[in-house]
Amino acid sequence: MDQRREDAAAYVLGALSTEERVGFEAHLLVCVECTLEVRALASVADALADTAPPLAPPERLRDRVMAQTTKPSTAALTPTARLPESDDVSREGTRRATLTPWLLAAASLAIALGLSAYSVALRRAASDAETVVVVLGASDLVRVELAGQPVAPSASARAFWSRSRGLVFTASNLPPLASGRTYQLWIVDGQTPVGAGLLKPGADGIVHAVFTTPSDLAKAVAIAVTIEPDGGVPAPTGDKYLVGLVN
Numbered sequence: 001m002d003q004r005r006e007d008a009a010a011y012v013l014g015a016l017s018t019e020e021r022v023g024f025e026a027h028l029l030v031c032v033e034c035t036l037e038v039r040a041l042a043s044v045a046d047a048l049a050d051t052a053p054p055l056a057p058p059e060r061l062r063d064r065v066m067a068q069t070t071k072p073s074t075a076a077l078t079p080t081a082r083l084p085e086s087d088d089v090s091r092e093g094t095r096r097a098t099l100t101p102w103l104l105a106a107a108s109l110a111i112a113l114g115l116s117a118y119s120v121a122l123r124r125a126a127s128d129a130e131t132v133v134v135v136l137g138a139s140d141l142v143r144v145e146l147a148g149q150p151v152a153p154s155a156s157a158r159a160f161w162s163r164s165r166g167l168v169f170t171a172s173n174l175p176p177l178a179s180g181r182t183y184q185l186w187i188v189d190g191q192t193p194v195g196a197g198l199l200k201p202g203a204d205g206i207v208h209a210v211f212t213t214p215s216d217l218a219k220a221v222a223i224a225v226t227i228e229p230d231g232g233v234p235a236p237t238g239d240k241y242l243v244g245l246v247n
Contacts, residue, residue, distance in 0.1 A: 008037040018206075028133075039133055131166055131210040138162035144223050146244035148173070155205070157242045159223050161187070167196055167211045171225070171242060174201040183241065184232050187213060188222040198232050199225065220246045 007024050010016050016024060028035055135141065141162050148155035157171035169185060177183070183199035194217060201207035225242040 004031075004034055005037065008034060011038060035133060035137075131212075132168050135160055135162050135165045135168045135210070138165040140164055142220075142246055144244040144246050146171070146223060146225065146242040149240045149243060151175075151239045152241045155242055157225065157244070159244065161213070161220070161223065161246075163213070163217055163220075164215055167213050168209075169196075169199070169211070170206075170208045171199070171201065172206050174199075174205045174207060174225075174241065176203070176205070177201070177227070180230050181227055182230050182232065183207070183225050184228045184236070184238075185209075185211070186224045186226065186236055187217060187220050188224060189217045189220055193224065193236050195232060195234065196223075222246055 004027075007016065007020070011021065011024055024034075028038065141160060144159040144161060146157035146159065152173070152175050154173040155171065155175070156173065157169065160168040167185075167187075174183065177200070183201070185196040185199055186193040187196050188194075194214065196213055197209060197211040199207045199209055223244050223246065224236070224240055226236045226240055227238040228236070
C-alpha cells in the first residue's frame with residue numbers, strides 16, 4: 001500500500017512517467033481506496049503548497065518529482081470505465097489524515113528547493129486531478145471516441161464528458177502545429193459548435209486536458225477538433241482533425 005500511496009502523491013504532483021500514469025489511472029478505475037487517496041490529496045494540495053512545514057520527502061518521490069519538473073509532461077489519460085463512487089465521508093477523512101504527511105513531504109520539497117514555479121504546478125496538477133476524478137465519477141458521463149480525419153488519419157482521441165461536471169480529453173498522434181496555430185476542441189450542440197478549449201500537444205503528438213464546459217448545453221451530437229489561429233476563434237474555420245459522434 002505504501003507504493004500506491006507514493007503513486008497517488010506523485011500522480012497529483014504530475015511526477016509519474018507516461019507509463020506509470022497510464023497504469024495508475026487504470027488502477028484507479030477499479031480501486032475505491034486509491035480513488036479516495038487522490039481526492040484527499042487533491043483537496044489539500046493547494047493549501048499545502050503555501051503552508052507545508054520543512055519535512056524530508058521520501059527519496060523515491062523526491063527523485064520522481066525532480067525528474068518530471070525538468071521536462072514537460074506528455075502523459076496521456078486512457079481510462080476505459082467510470083471510476084467507482086463512494087459516499088463514505090468518514091472513510092475519506094481517515095484517508096486524508098493518513099495521506100497528509102505524504103503531500104506535506106512533497107510540498108516541503110518545493111519549499112526546500114525554493115521552486116516557486118513548482119508550487120504553481122502543484123496547484124494546477126491538484127486541480128486537474130480533482131476534476132478528472134469528479135468528471136469520471138459523474139452520473140451523466142458520456143464517452144466519445146474520436147477518429148482521425150483525412151488530414152490526420154493516424155490521430156485518435158477519447159473524450160469523457162459530463163454536462164454537469166466538465167470534460168476530460170486525451171489524444172495521440174496529432175500532427176505538429178505550425179507557428180501561430182492551435183488545436184481547438186468543440187462540442188457540437190445541435191448544429192452549433194461550442195468552443196470547449198484549446199489544445200497544445202507535446203512533441204510526440206499526445207495531449208491531455210480537462211475543461212469546464214457550459215452546463216446549459218442542449219444534447220450534444222458530436223465532439224470535434226479543428227486547427228485554428230492562436231487564441232482560438234468563436235466558430236470553427238479550419239480543417240477537422242478529429243471527429244466523434246455522441247451516442
